[in-house]
Amino acid sequence: MRITCPLCGARDRREFYYSGAAVALDRPAPEAGAEVWDDYLHNRDNPAGVTRDMWYHELGCGSWVVVTRNTVSHEVIGTALARDEKGRGA
Amino acid sequence: MGFSGWRVLKEGLTGNKGWQPHWRDATPKSEYDVVIIGGGGHGLSTAYYLAKNHGITNVAVLEKGYLGGGNVGRNTTIVRANYFLPGNSEFYSHSLKLWENLEQDLNYNVMLSQRGQIMLFHSDGQRDAMARRGNAIRNQGDDAEILSVGALKRMLPYLDYEQTRFPIYGGLMQRRAGTARHDAVAWGYARGASERGVDLIQNCEVTGIDREGGRVTGVQTTRGAIRAKKVAIIVAGRSSQVAAMAGMRLPIESHVLQAFVTEGLKPVIDHVVSFGMGHFYISQSDKGGLVFGGDLDMYASYAQRGNLPIVEHVMEAGMTLMPMIGKAKLLRSWGGIMDMSPDGSPIIDKTDTEGLFLNCGWCYGGFKAVPGSGYSTAHLIATETHHAPAARYRLDRFRTGRGLMDEEGTGSQHNLH
Numbered sequence: 001m002r003i004t005c006p007l008c009g010a011r012d013r014r015e016f017y018y019s020g021a022a023v024a025l026d027r028p029a030p031e032a033g034a035e036v037w038d039d040y041l042h043n044r045d046n047p048a049g050v051t052r053d054m055w056y057h058e059l060g061c062g063s064w065v066v067v068t069r070n071t072v073s074h075e076v077i078g079t080a081l082a083r084d085e086k087g088r089g090a
Numbered sequence: 091m092g093f094s095g096w097r098v099l100k101e102g103l104t105g106n107k108g109w110q111p112h113w114r115d116a117t118p119k120s121e122y123d124v125v126i127i128g129g130g131g132h133g134l135s136t137a138y139y140l141a142k143n144h145g146i147t148n149v150a151v152l153e154k155g156y157l158g159g160g161n162v163g164r165n166t167t168i169v170r171a172n173y174f175l176p177g178n179s180e181f182y183s184h185s186l187k188l189w190e191n192l193e194q195d196l197n198y199n200v201m202l203s204q205r206g207q208i209m210l211f212h213s214d215g216q217r218d219a220m221a222r223r224g225n226a227i228r229n230q231g232d233d234a235e236i237l238s239v240g241a242l243k244r245m246l247p248y249l250d251y252e253q254t255r256f257p258i259y260g261g262l263m264q265r266r267a268g269t270a271r272h273d274a275v276a277w278g279y280a281r282g283a284s285e286r287g288v289d290l291i292q293n294c295e296v297t298g299i300d301r302e303g304g305r306v307t308g309v310q311t312t313r314g315a316i317r318a319k320k321v322a323i324i325v326a327g328r329s330s331q332v333a334a335m336a337g338m339r340l341p342i343e344s345h346v347l348q349a350f351v352t353e354g355l356k357p358v359i360d361h362v363v364s365f366g367m368g369h370f371y372i373s374q375s376d377k378g379g380l381v382f383g384g385d386l387d388m389y390a391s392y393a394q395r396g397n398l399p400i401v402e403h404v405m406e407a408g409m410t411l412m413p414m415i416g417k418a419k420l421l422r423s424w425g426g427i428m429d430m431s432p433d434g435s436p437i438i439d440k441t442d443t444e445g446l447f448l449n450c451g452w453c454y455g456g457f458k459a460v461p462g463s464g465y466s467t468a469h470l471i472a473t474e475t476h477h478a479p480a481a482r483y484r485l486d487r488f489r490t491g492r493g494l495m496d497e498e499g500t501g502s503q504h505n506l507h
Contacts, residue, residue: 001397014399018389020343020505034489042341042432042488044504046330048392071344072392 001074006081007061015059021045022052022066025086048072054082093197112277113157113284118291118313122150124471125309125318127296127332128325129153131162131272131457132449134279134290135464136324136471138196141286143465144472149288150318152311154295158276161326164394164426165457166349166383168362168373170207170267171232174223177482177495178435179230184479185462186232186266192461198278200270201376207267207362208237208246210411212256220262227264237261246363254410256367267362269373275460299335299446306336306445320471322447327392327427329450336443340450341432341488343504346391346425347383347454348400352418354378359412368407372415380418382408386428386454388505396425428454434507435495438467438483440474447471448485453507 001013021044028036045051048071055065064082069075101108124140126133129151140146153159171186173179192200211220217236224234239260243251251258284290291313298310299321308317323332327344355378364371372382384404387396401423408415431437431451436459438449449467452459466480487493488502500506 012399013397018505020390038489039339041503043339044330044341044343045339046343046390048328048331048344051390053390071390074391074393074397 001076003055003065003067003076004079005057005060005063005065006079007063008057011057011060015057016055016065017058019054019056022054022085024054025066025082050077093199112281113290116150116289116291118150118152118294118311118316119289120315121308121317122289123148123318124320124322125149125316126151126322126324127309128323129157129280129290129292130160130324130326131158131276131279131460132326132452132463132467133322133324134158134276134283135460136322136449136467137283137288137290137464138279138286139465139468140472141283141288143468146472147287149283150316151283151288151290152294152296152309152316153290153292154312156292157280157290158273161426161428161456162276162460163273164349164424165272166371166373166381167269167272167375167457168207168267168371169202169270169458170264170362171230171458172207172209172223172227172234172262172264172267173497174226175495175497177493178497179226181462181466181479181483182458183230183232184465185459188461188465189270189458190266192275192278196278196282198274198281200274200278202268202270203376204266204268205361205373206263206265207364208242208261208263209364209366210261211259212367213259217259224262233264233266235263235265237263246361248358248412248414249363250411250413269362269375271376272457279460279464296332296335299332301336301443301446304442304444306443320445320447322449322467322471324449324467326429326450326452326456329429329448333448336441336446338441342450343390343430344392345386345389345428345430346393346396347386347428348396348404348423348425349381349383350401350404350423351375351379351381351421352415353421355380355418358414363411365407365411368411370404370407370411372408372412379421380415386430387425392427394425394427396423428452430504430507432488432504432507433494433496433502434498436463436483437485438463438470438476438480439485440470441485
């Protein structure tokens with residue numbers, strides 16, 4: 001699998017650290033309540049198909065990249081810098 | 091139809107013409123007492139124990155593919171009870187005891203081979219941690235012993251003890267651990283359940299879960315609607331999709347785990363050897379193939395196949411641990427879809443919908459759990475109370491924070507297990 005870093009171009013998957021679903025872009029407010037935080041921390045849509053998740057370009061430029069990809073075919077559909085995607089959610 | 095040595099001899103002398111199919115390939119009825127979604131190891135064992143222990147035989151197991159075609163046929167067949175934490179410890183202890191009597195119970199050869207498993211350690215600190223784990227295992231009533239590096243060298247002369255990044259200081263051994271023939275476990279449970287009246291229905295995908303007034307009433311399938319008093323979701327990697335049919339969003343992320351087998355070789359590896367530092371473990375099958383695996387690919391996936399970086403990583407780990415395997419030729423690799431929970435421990439629980447039960451979150455350790463999981467899930471379905479060895483596998487532990495079982499000590503968070 002190759003992932004196109006918006007800054008560095010197409011790179012080997014091994015350059016990236018995977019942190020999971022892009023829910024991290026929608027971090028709840030500290031006082032949002034236990035139920036909201038439980039949902040944010042633990043529960044996942046976990047789709048069989050197109051998903052958006054967070055990859056950190058650890059061995060490259062150090063950016064957080066939102067990758068849109070297919071969990072069934074492993075096709076990478078698109079990438080964007082997390083800073084441009086904030087608030088769009090998973 | 092019973093199996094015995096005499097039967098094998100007789101059939102061998104008469105052209106093997108007397109063997110019958112091991113279970114009935116049933117067509118769905120319109121209503122059951124219990125519908126089990128998922129005809130894998132856990133679903134089949136649940137059906138078997140429902141019938142055997144609780145006398146509930148008006149049961150259907152619905153499988154969208156073929157019986158045992160998922161993870162129970164794709165794993166590396168290891169059986170053990172060497173867990174540390176309360177909750178896991180008693181569960182796997184119970185499961186191993188069921189394994190030890192499984193062939194007699196099922197009248198089916200699951201080829202359980204208690205060849206012993208050794209977890210290697212590579213520092214004084216790891217030795218202390220393994221000693222502590224070993225004590226916990228013994229407190230649970232199971233066996234564990236620390237092997238010195240000298241004892242290990244006599245037992246496993248083929249390891250590279252010195253010239254590696256992680257010199258070997260010794261190992262924690264469980265002699266009752268070992269391997270079993272994974273397909274036979276599915277077939278044996280299927281046969282035992284079918285003989286007791288359970289309908290095993292293949293090519294029957296569940297497309298909806300019917301509910302009325304907070305209670306489950308049945309399922310919609312590709313082979314028609316089926317009414318049911320109770321429904322259990324036991325679908326491993328597909329748990330999120332099936333639970334969503336009942337309006338649930340689960341603390342599960344599905345990941346791919348790869349496994350590998352070499353061409354058949356003469357006996358060379360007599361035990362199960364785990365090299366945690368390198369994410370590598372290995373045993374040798376009865377056909378002679380070296381069966382081994384490593385870590386997850388580490389991204390959400392339903393592909394049942396992985397990528398090359400992990401293949402390379404696993405081979406590297408194998409080569410550094412036991413350089414001799416470099417001469418073996420790799421025959422096949424494959425992947426299975428793991429239902430990963432945040433704390434790395436499973437869930438056997440009721441749900442907010444009355445009559446709807448959930449069994450998932452087995453991560454990469456589901457095979458050894460097959461007997462215990464079915465036994466405890468059947469108990470929960472039949473009695474509506476939690477079976478003691480699985481009583482801590484609650485769904486709400488993530489919400490409340492009480493009773494998390496983070497066996498690896500890495501944190502109760504997705505992507506850390």
